[in-house]
Amino acid sequence: MRTSLEKAPAVNVQTAWGCLTANLAVPGSGSMMAHRRISGIVQGTLAITGMALSAIFTVRFFAWYAANRLRLEESALEDPVGALLEYWQAIRWAIVGICLFGIGWLWALLTSLRVLRNARRAEVAGKPAPPKLC
Numbered sequence: 295m296r297t298s299l300e301k302a303p304a305v306n307v308q309t310a311w312g313c314l315t316a317n318l319a320v321p322g323s324g325s326m327m328a329h330r331r332i333s334g335i336v337q338g339t340l341a342i343t344g345m346a347l348s349a350i351f352t353v354r355f356f357a358w359y360a361a362n363r364l365r366l367e368e369s370a371l372e373d374p375v376g377a378l379l380e381y382w383q384a385i386r387w388a389i390v391g392i393c394l395f396g397i398g399w400l401w402a403l404l405t406s407l408r409v410l411r412n413a414r415r416a417e418v419a420g421k422p423a424p425p426k427l428c
Contacts (some may be wrong), residue, residue: 304412304413304416305328305329305409305413306413306416306417307410307413307414307417309327309328309413310328310406310409310410310412310413310414311410312324312327313325313327313328313406313409313410314403314406314407314409314410317337317402317403317405317406318399318402318403318406320338320341321337321338321340321341321395321398321399321401321402322334322335322336322337322338322339322340322341322398322402323338324402324405324406324409325337325402325405325406325409326338328405328406328409330405330409333401333405334402334405336398336401337398337399337401337402337405338398339398340394340395340397340398340401341394341395341398341399341402343391343394344390344391344392344393344394344395344396344397344398345391345395346391347387347388347390347391347394348388348389348391348392348395349391350391351385351387351388351391352385352388354384354388355384355385355388358384359384362380366380366381
């Protein structure tokens, strides 16, 4: 069993590309494939939570908008700042969800790029130097 202070096992370049692709599709999955389990779990949790928040509150926003559309159009002419505040109150949690998903996705992308960089360095370090030509 690996402790938190030990370095994660190295992966080859082909596996690192697979981890990158998996992280782009499902944040956190590629990180776990690359033996970065804790960060992969947190990335996946952020992405799933963000996706759920954005889906639920976007549906609620559209229902709210459909019920208040006429009133908002009239009040926007009289008090545009008040109308914007009402829109903000209705959509803010959907935006929070989008931001959470984005944070998880970007973290997963950065982790994948670091895994790929480490795999390339390990591959170069493992190859013998080419012979010198006089």
